[in-house]
Amino acid sequence: MSSLKRKAAPLDASDPKKPKSTVNSSITSFFSAPKSAGGAAPRVKFDKKKWAEKLTPEQRELLKLEIETLDESWLAHLKDDVVSNDFLELKRFLKREKEAGKVIFPPEKDIYSWSRYTPLHTVKAVILGQDPYHNHNQAHGLCFSVRAPIHAPPSLKNIYTALRKDYPSFTPPPKNGGLLTPWAENGVLLLNTCLTVRAHDANSHSQRGWEKFTGRVIEIVSKVRTRGVVFLAWGTPAAKRVAKVDRRVHHVLQSVHPSPLSAMRGFFDCGHFKKANVWLRQKYGPDGEIDWNLGTAVVEKPPTAPVDDEFPFDDEIPPEEDLIVKKDSSIKDVKKDIDAITSEEEEALNDVSVQDDGQVSRDASV
Structure with missing residues (x-):
């Protein structure tokens, strides 16, 4: 097997993963959803415009960010979750934080960047993080990832070390960087458990509702991506997050943080990156492997705000972290060289429909 697979394609100058800016707040401005990489999305029986028109004025105001920046492949399956009382209360909390002048990371436009870099129908692997980085110019919506000119934080440097043990030819991003967008574009969902944090205040937005929401994201991946997905769960909290993932369908790799x-x-010796590719190759064929190499990552424009050097990265993990590396189950042979999306997955992705009266319904099994 080749060491690092094909090189990641550079981002286009007009980055489709960035949400389009909206000038007015009218209902029509909500429906120019950002385009997503990873090929054309499967046809989904979900009309975002009709769905949004049925929201109450308060819901429409609170969910403006979700309507504009959450990729439609995900929103089609999360539409009931975002109108739940728990999620709306989370949005009210975030609104109060903003009105009180609190600085929140990542920037609003980046909170759901994971959904645009990795649409649901492209997910082949999931890496779980915890809290976003809570200092300036660090968090941008992908767990463990930072944009230039920020250098890779300690945990990410350790990830690089483990990668080199699996693939000696691995190269990190230029200039000691930590940009992981090539992974996300190659089907690796980089998902934090909590999607926002108050500046310089770790875990300040925990237990406010994000955990339930991202738990649903994991559940949707597990149920919709029936071809199989590799879950890389590092640390006790991540292990708990994947406890209900069906291991008959998916492959769960666990290690310490x-x-x-x-x-x-x-x-350092968990071997997760090579193990993931061995399993994906048998599930998806040679093109199913993840290109872990980051040496060709495009250096994005530097942030406009000054780099916050006086605040280091907080890479601490819960004190109960004592998870022992678990042995992986044997890999079974499966059919190779099959289409990117099976008919079963297509059916699951399309399992959202609009009733004759215009009401949106979702099969309870999704």
Whole structure:
């Protein structure tokens, strides 16, 4: 097997993963959803405009960000979740934070960037993080990832070390960078458990509702991506998040967290990156492997705000972190060289429909 597979394609100058700016707040401005990489999305029986028109004025105001920036492949399956009382209360909390002058990371336009870089129908692997980085110019919606000119934080450097053990030819992003968008564009969902945080205040938005929402994201991946997905769960919290994933369909790789506080207890030798590709190759064929190489990553424009050097990265993990690396189950042979999306997956993706009266319904099994 080749070491790192094909090189990642550079981002186009007009980055489709960035949400389109909207000038007015009228209902018509909500429906120019950002285009997503990863090929044309399967046809989904979901009319976002009709759905949004049925929202109450308060719901439409609170969910403006979700309507504009959450990729439609995900929104079609999360539409009932975002109008739940718990999620709306989370949005009210975030609104109060903003009105009180609190600085929140990542920037609003980046909160759902994971959904645009990795649409649902492209997910082949999931890496789970915890809290977003809580200092300036760090978090941008993808767990463990940072944009230039920020250097890779300690946990990500340890991830690079583990990668080199699996693939000695691995090269990180230029200039000691930590941009992981090539992974996201190649089907790796980089998902934090909590999607926002108050500046310089770790875990400040935990237990406010994000955990339930991202738990649904994991559940949707597990149920819709029936071809099979590799879940890389590093640390006790991540292990708990994937406890209900069907291991008969998916492959779960567990290890200690890559934080400097725990990486020496098994992370460097976990071999997850090569194991993931071995399994994906058998599931999807040679083109199913993840290109882990980051040496060709495009250096995005530097942030406009000054780099916040006085605040270091907070790579701490919960004190109960003591998870032992688990052995992987044997990999079974499966049919190779099959289409990117099976008919079963297509049916699952399309399992959202609009009733004759215009009401949106979702099969309870999704």
